[in-house]
Amino acid sequence: MSADRAPASLAAGTSTPPTQVFDVALLDLDGVVYVGPAAVSGVPEVLGEARRDGMRLAYVTNNAARTPQQVAAHLTELGVPAEPGEIITSSQAAATVVAERMGPGARVLAVGGPGVAAALTAAGLTVVEQAEDEPVAVVQGYGPGVDWAQLAEAVVAVRGGARHVATNADATIPSPRGVLPGNGALVGVVSAVTGQQPLVTGKPDPAMHAECVRRTGAQRPLVVGDRLDTDIEGASRAGATSLLVFSGVTEPAGLLAAGPRHRPDLLARDAGGLLTAHPAVNAVNGGWRCGRWVATADGEDRLTLALAAEDGTVGAPVDDLYGLRALAVAHWARTGEEARPAAVSAADDDAARALADWGLGGR
Numbered sequence: 109m110s111a112d113r114a115p116a117s118l119a120a121g122t123s124t125p126p127t128q129v130f131d132v133a134l135l136d137l138d139g140v141v142y143v144g145p146a147a148v149s150g151v152p153e154v155l156g157e158a159r160r161d162g163m164r165l166a167y168v169t170n171n172a173a174r175t176p177q178q179v180a181a182h183l184t185e186l187g188v189p190a191e192p193g194e195i196i197t198s199s200q201a202a203a204t205v206v207a208e209r210m211g212p213g214a215r216v217l218a219v220g221g222p223g224v225a226a227a228l229t230a231a232g233l234t235v236v237e238q239a240e241d242e243p244v245a246v247v248q249g250y251g252p253g254v255d256w257a258q259l260a261e262a263v264v265a266v267r268g269g270a271r272h273v274a275t276n277a278d279a280t281i282p283s284p285r286g287v288l289p290g291n292g293a294l295v296g297v298v299s300a301v302t303g304q305q306p307l308v309t310g311k312p313d314p315a316m317h318a319e320c321v322r323r324t325g326a327q328r329p330l331v332v333g334d335r336l337d338t339d340i341e342g343a344s345r346a347g348a349t350s351l352l353v354f355s356g357v358t359e360p361a362g363l364l365a366a367g368p369r370h371r372p373d374l375l376a377r378d379a380g381g382l383l384t385a386h387p388a389v390n391a392v393n394g395g396w397r398c399g400r401w402v403a404t405a406d407g408e409d410r411l412t413l414a415l416a417a418e419d420g421t422v423g424a425p426v427d428d429l430y431g432l433r434a435l436a437v438a439h440w441a442r443t444g445e446e447a448r449p450a451a452v453s454a455a456d457d458d459a460a461r462a463l464a465d466w467g468l469g470g471r
Contacts, residue, residue: 117349117373119396119437121386126351126374127161130330133382134196134320134348136311137169137179139334139356140379142186144284148355151379152187158382165194166324168331170276170310170338172199172249172291173221193323198275198310199227201319202247205309206273207231210244217243217265219258220291221251224275239264248298248306249275250291259297266302276310278338282357312342312369332379334358336370344369353378360432360466364439367447371440375433387430389437396438401431401459403438411438413463414455428462 122129135141141151155165167183167190174182176195183190199220206216212232217239218225224247225235236243239261246262266272277292295306309315311333321329331348333339334356343350352358352372363375374386389396395404400416413431439450452468454460463469 118371118375118433118440119389120373121388121433122374123385123388125161125384126330126382126386127158127163130163130328130349132164132166132324132326132329133158134166134168134317134324134326134329134331135379136331136333136335136339136356137167138171139282140332140353141167141183141188143282143356146284147186147188148378151355154378154380154383155188161383163382164324164326165190166196166320166326167194168196168311168316168320170198170250170278170291170316171281172197172202172223172227172275172310173251174223175226176200176223178223196316196320196323197223197227198316199223199247199249200230200323201313201316202249202273202275202309203227203231203233204319205307205315206245206247206271207233209271214245215241215243217241217246217261217270218249219246219251219262220249220254220275224249224251237261239268239270242268243270245271245273246298247273247275248291248295250278250281250294254294259294262298263301266298266304272298272302272304272306274306274308274310276338277306277308278310278335280357282334287357311338312345314342314346317342317346317348330382332382336362336366336372340366340372341369343373344371349373351376351381353381355379360468361449363432364436364450364452364468365447366440368445370447371436375429375436377429387433389433396434396441398434398437399430400426401428401434401462403431403434405438405442410451410453411435412453412455413459415458426458428465431459431462432466 176192278290280287331343
């Protein structure tokens with residue numbers, strides 16, 4: 109791919125804050141609004157300002173353990189006022205898909221937290237607790253209380269002909285102690301025993317985005333997430349714009365190595381990116397420039413980051429996230445459709461400090 113052609117819409121940015129461009133923000137929860145029991149610092153205030161700017165908010169989660177009422181109460185306690193109708197869970201997406209395929213009143217074995225059974229009941233399905241009740245489907249979602257007995261019932265039901273439906277396939281969930289096993293890990297147990305691959309309805313499956321649009325009536329939604337393989341891929345598969353935040357699990361190295369479906373349209377440290385413009389990344393002299401940062405690729409398959417002078421003052425304040433934008437566009441321009449790690453070096457001390465902060469090394 110030539111250096112004068114932008115490989116992704118990250119290069120275009122947006123000249124005005126997203127609150128003035130998109131009608132609804134579809135916000136992931138874990139890693140975006142909160143991590144564990146605590147809100148991400150400053151995010152409640154950001155979301156309040158986004159509402160005042162006229163943007164509607166919806167909270168989208170692959171975590172199927174809790175009901176919308178429980179999630180809304182938790183958010184309100186964290187200083188993010190929310191109504192149950194603003195919460196969209198992967199359990200709801202799964203329930204919609206099962207109801208459409210199996211018909212109203214169909215018997216379904218629920219595995220997971222209370223949010224799974226609540227969503228199935230709300231969709232007009234009949235929730236059962238054991239394989240002997242002859243369910244036509246098993247809906248498996250995350251729940252910290254899921255145990256061997258529940259997994260065993262799921263295995264027996266699926267082996268008996270029930271369709272295995274997973275609310276999501278996230279292998280991990282974030283926590284203050286680090287990553288912990290997610291629903292995907294337990295779904296893998298059932299699949300390994302039954303030999304059947306589940307139908308997955310949560311992010312990144314388009315069924316989840318369709319559920320969000322149906323419930324919010326969004327005309328131009330913005331997906332805000334911290335995971336490339338669920339939030340960003342889900343937005344990509346649905347044709348929606350995405351904003352990646354670094355308050356959760358994704359690190360800069362993972363962003364640079366992303367394949368086409370995992371490449372976000374906008375970047376921010378946290379949800380505060382809803383309130384600020386996102387500068388374009390422009391082709392300059394065989395490289396890419398964002399603000400005062402310039403990223404170039406040399407003949408040794410390596411990216412180099414440099415801080416350009418502005419009005420002769422090298423030490424003027426700069427936003428180092430602009431440099432990461434330039435690096436991402438430069439790397440993706442070089443690799444095209446290929447997902448490949450980036451080797452990065454710094455041309456000056458400012459760039460070295462920025463790379464070190466991002467965990468990308470230095471000179």
